[in-house]
Amino acid sequence: MSTATLCALIIFAVTYILVFSLEKYRPYVAVCSALLFMLIGSVGILPGFSYGLADGVREIDWNVLMMIAGTMGTVQLFIDSGMPQLMSDILISKVSSVKWMILVMSLFAGIISAFVDNVATVLMIAPVAIAVCKKLGISPVSTIICISISSNLQGAATLVGDTTSILLAKAAGLDFMDFFFVEGKFGMFWITEAGAFAAALIILIMFRKENQKIDMNSRTHVEDKVPTWLLLATVLCLILASFVPYKDAAAPGQFYKPDITNGLICMSFFLVGLIRQSVKDRSAETAKKAFRELDYYTIFLLAGLFIVIGAIKKAGVIDLLARGILSLCGGEIGRGAFFLTYTIIVWMSVLISAFIDNIPYTATMLPVVASLSAFFNDGGYACDPNVLFFGLLVGATLGGNLTPVGASANIAGIGILRKEGHEVKPKDFMRYSVPFTLTAVTTGYLLVWLIFS
Secondary structure: OOHHHHHHHHHHHHHHHHHHHOHHHHHHHHHHHHHHHHHHHHHOOOOOOOOOHHHHHHHOOHHHHHHHHHHHHHHHHHHHHOHHHHHHHHHHOOOOEHHHHHHHHHHHHHHHHOOOOHHHHHHHHHHHHHHHHHHHOOOOHHHHHHHHHHHHHHOOOOOOOOHHHHHHHHHHOOOHHHHOEEOOEEOHHHHHHHHHHHHHHHHHHHOOOOOOEOOOOOOOOOOOOHHHHHHHHHHHHHHHHOOOOEHHHOOOOOOOEOOOHHHHHHHHHHHHHHHHHHHHHOOOHHHHHHHHHOOHHHHHHHHHHHHHHHHHHHOOHHHHHHHHHHHHOOOOOOHHHHHHHHHHHHHHHHHHHOOOOHHHHHHHHHHHHHHHHHHHHHOOOOOOHHHHHHHHHHHHHHHOOOOOOOOHHHHHHHHHHHHOOOOOOHHHHHHHHHHHHHHHHHHHHHHHHHHHO
16 A cells, blocks of 8 residues: 555545534545645645645536535425425325324425435424324324435436436546436336335335224415426426437537536526525525525535545555455455445445435445456456446435434425424334334345346
């Protein structure tokens, strides 16, 4: 191991420890680590390691950051319009008992979460569920837990469903429609939906005795439907853009789209909605609120991580980590070793994501997974990189559902319950989350291997 690799590994290890230990200061830790790598790389302290400011800035994926900011902004306008509450009211009016209400609300949260940030989904749906539970005189704890974990599950279904999906799409060279069908095979959308269906059966089994009748016909009034159309237009344009190749995939002379196309689409519809609302209200308060609601925490955390990961990749740390995982499989190249590697990636991701935030973990592991795929292909075993990429997404995204702190959606749901006077203990949360998560992960684990191996 070279001096540059060793030093980079030590800095990265310290960064990771601080990121997971100091939750409130994660973006600051990531940015400071990025600055440290660029400083060391600029002055030439480490032999063979050159990594200046320009190198670091090039590593930042502006398309990802713009997609996150634009989608979150449009979603905030969508929430403020009251449309999610109206949709929930309509669904609840169609069910007959509590068990079906819990199932329908969970599935509805999942569908919304496939296109909207997970935390935003919980913030939209949870108040409606709590209102229903209060009217029925029952505890909202189990309902909110199911809504939270279902929301986190479905985030893996589409390109815009979760930050981890956006990161994976960039690393694997996937576009919006590739989450539905990739290379003629069923994509992550169908795999996630299969997991959601299996998990829905678990919900029905767990709540089979909750047969209290529901009679709720009141509906939220929505006057402004434009934010809904803007969100739908964003998704439609992302779909249309997915049929236009990027430069690397375009044939000679073929028209190709810029690398930041998806980011521009998301930001454009957000700005259109923002300007329209400001003109309509004759006030800048809407714009101020929308920009306040942007998740700067995630944006700066990712920006710093992009630079850090670029640095450790240049220093050889990524290849070192990949070889470490490969050594767990005996260092062999073949179908058996590839299956074992895939299994390690999925279930290691489940365990790690159960206790730490899956965004920095996924951002770190994506280049490791790419290196592992390259090792197998270079070694003579032709493998589909999507096996490991999708396996990572299944483990990291769905695994966060195991514990109350494994996913931001879970933390948001428990926070809402706490405000309502309900303290949720880890054992109470895991009573619902463990069977739900293991069912969904196992379904995804089997399907990814069967479809792509």
